[in-house]
Amino acid sequence: MSPLMFSTLLLALGLGSTVTFSSSHWLLAWMGLEINSLAMVPLMARPHFPRAVEAATKYFLAQATAAAMILFAGMTNAWMTGQWTIEMMTHPLPLTLVTLALGLKIGLAPVHAWLPEVLQGVDLTTGLILSTWQKLAPLALLLQLPHGNSPLLIILALSSTLIGGWAGLNQTQLRKILAYSSIAHLGWMMVILQYAPSLTLLALLTYIVMTSSIFLLFKLNNTTNINALATSHTKIPVLTLFAPFILLSLGGLPPLTGFMPKWLILHELTMQGMGTLATITALTALLSLYFYLRLSYSMSLTMSPNNLLTSPLWRLRPHQPTLPLAISATSATMLLPLTPAAFLVR
Amino acid sequence: MSLTKITRLPSARLLSSIIQQQQLFLLPPITPVMTVSKRSMLQGEYRRPGQPKEDKFPWEKIKFDFAKGLEGIKKHFTLLKTECFERFVGPEGRPLTVHILEQNRVIWEFRGPESLEQWTVSSDREIGGQSEVYLKLGKNNTCFLYGTLSSTPPRDGETRYSGYCTMRSKQLLASFDRKKHHDWTSFNCLHLRVRGDGRPWMINIAGENYFSYRKDDIYNYFLHTRGGPYWQDVKIPFSKFFLTNRGRILDDQYYLWLDKINTIGFTLGDKTDGPFQLEIDFIGVCKDHAHTEEFAYEMNKKNP
Numbered sequence: 225m226s227p228l229m230f231s232t233l234l235l236a237l238g239l240g241s242t243v244t245f246s247s248s249h250w251l252l253a254w255m256g257l258e259i260n261s262l263a264m265v266p267l268m269a270r271p272h273f274p275r276a277v278e279a280a281t282k283y284f285l286a287q288a289t290a291a292a293m294i295l296f297a298g299m300t301n302a303w304m305t306g307q308w309t310i311e312m313m314t315h316p317l318p319l320t321l322v323t324l325a326l327g328l329k330i331g332l333a334p335v336h337a338w339l340p341e342v343l344q345g346v347d348l349t350t351g352l353i354l355s356t357w358q359k360l361a362p363l364a365l366l367l368q369l370p371h372g373n374s375p376l377l378i379i380l381a382l383s384s385t386l387i388g389g390w391a392g393l394n395q396t397q398l399r400k401i402l403a404y405s406s407i408a409h410l411g412w413m414m415v416i417l418q419y420a421p422s423l424t425l426l427a428l429l430t431y432i433v434m435t436s437s438i439f440l441l442f443k444l445n446n447t448t449n450i451n452a453l454a455t456s457h458t459k460i461p462v463l464t465l466f467a468p469f470i471l472l473s474l475g476g477l478p479p480l481t482g483f484m485p486k487w488l489i490l491h492e493l494t495m496q497g498m499g500t501l502a503t504i505t506a507l508t509a510l511l512s513l514y515f516y517l518r519l520s521y522s523m524s525l526t527m528s529p530n531n532l533l534t535s536p537l538w539r540l541r542p543h544q545p546t547l548p549l550a551i552s553a554t555s556a557t558m559l560l561p562l563t564p565a566a567f568l569v570r
Numbered sequence: 571m572s573l574t575k576i577t578r579l580p581s582a583r584l585l586s587s588i589i590q591q592q593q594l595f596l597l598p599p600i601t602p603v604m605t606v607s608k609r610s611m612l613q614g615e616y617r618r619p620g621q622p623k624e625d626k627f628p629w630e631k632i633k634f635d636f637a638k639g640l641e642g643i644k645k646h647f648t649l650l651k652t653e654c655f656e657r658f659v660g661p662e663g664r665p666l667t668v669h670i671l672e673q674n675r676v677i678w679e680f681r682g683p684e685s686l687e688q689w690t691v692s693s694d695r696e697i698g699g700q701s702e703v704y705l706k707l708g709k710n711n712t713c714f715l716y717g718t719l720s721s722t723p724p725r726d727g728e729t730r731y732s733g734y735c736t737m738r739s740k741q742l743l744a745s746f747d748r749k750k751h752h753d754w755t756s757f758n759c760l761h762l763r764v765r766g767d768g769r770p771w772m773i774n775i776a777g778e779n780y781f782s783y784r785k786d787d788i789y790n791y792f793l794h795t796r797g798g799p800y801w802q803d804v805k806i807p808f809s810k811f812f813l814t815n816r817g818r819i820l821d822d823q824y825y826l827w828l829d830k831i832n833t834i835g836f837t838l839g840d841k842t843d844g845p846f847q848l849e850i851d852f853i854g855v856c857k858d859h860a861h862t863e864e865f866a867y868e869m870n871k872k873n874p
Binding site: 272273274275277278281282344390393394395396397448449450451452454518521522526528529530 | 656657658661662666667669670671672673753755756779780781784787822824827829857859
């Protein structure tokens, strides 16, 4: 792709999300989401493999449906209550519709079916943008909505954590595993949305940091399945040492960063009197932890007897920039001491 | 109300008065009896040579059977239960250590008659040609594909070339007849043990496609058999396979994605009449760490 077109598309991607962040009118928010998805489609179809084109088509269909539903919900609200403001969507019908539509946009279960296939069809960099940047705009809208006592959010959250954990167990493709991990984390974000939206934002930010580090790790090792991961210890041995920490941080184990949002969410749910929900959500996190452990087992805790017949790659300087991985990996493992204690003191 | 076998127009006797009047007005005479056969109603006026003769209406072909239904329910729910619980053993039912250490995997091994159930054979007999192909379990418990090739084209006025025989694996199915795919991303070579008769065969690998205009996209490569009494070990890297559609090589080539393979097949179409045979011991995939080629064919740069 020509550098001019590529940079235009990246700028449009940034612009779309920024327009949505700064909007308070549904039409402007919808416009930002559309710019975002339309800019993403050529970036996904860039290699022109049929699998990439297929992924771009599936992505476009899912996002266009969601955008149409959002527009419809906004217009229904304007018709029923006269309000176009995002924060004033109090009528239950458009509120339910827009929650489902935004769930489709980000890939919440039970409307998650497009996400694993789409992530599998694109390369790791595009997958990184899809998992991190593309979640920001719809979540910004979800955070502004006035959810009352919403059982829909609980259903979306529980099914996401359960399906994300359960379906991820059957995968050997790393991108599909990360798609299901994304679904599970989004479930955790949704479960606390109506009680403490700031915790949703915290969970989102830690998720972005952890996912970026794992995508960059796989990109550096150039691995897309478990078998290739097993022989990656010859490429960058230091990363092989560090990778389990990043994976277990995604799994939510203390004393790593990933424990922070889970801890605070469980604490808040218990304070709100939702102990059973907290227990079930924590139990479903065990499923995700199992497949993260599998990945760290195959990568670092076992040494594959299969040798790569190339020169020891650790002797060569990597061509890809390693600074983003250095920053995100450090943040993904060492930020637990920065837990905002305001959520714990009640 | 059931349809009668032959439909007729009203009897000619009633039309006699009209016929006389028409003769007065110099109109062409009406044929006394017109019949439409059941077969032409079902398959149109022209039946392609090679198509089976249709004698029954579609609703006459259905066999309702309660026992068959119960058997189907049992089979599908058993498959579903296996799918739900096999993931605790490991991805796709295999333990994780297998996935980590795997360098070779035998996909099809012909050790019993039930292994032949996974394959289907066809030849140009479907379009009216005269080739024959049969599949049986060979003497050494191997797959034995044999038959006769005949390149006489069928006399239907439109086919110019003929003479092919093929054997293709059936689509894998999960519970409730959902498609399941082979995932060969851990490997990069196809390993076959065959004993042919010196004829050049073509291996076809079909992956999963999303768009309908790609439904016949198949990856092909050649298999030159040696003939003779000795078994031949053939290792073909997947990077050598090129993309075709209905026999024509496509301009837009890309390498074979191994994560969703549907079927593999062997075709013989070397324009030589006569008998042929191919014996296959096993079909497997292997990983050759020394083979780092991604795709064997160069493409022009698009959108520079």
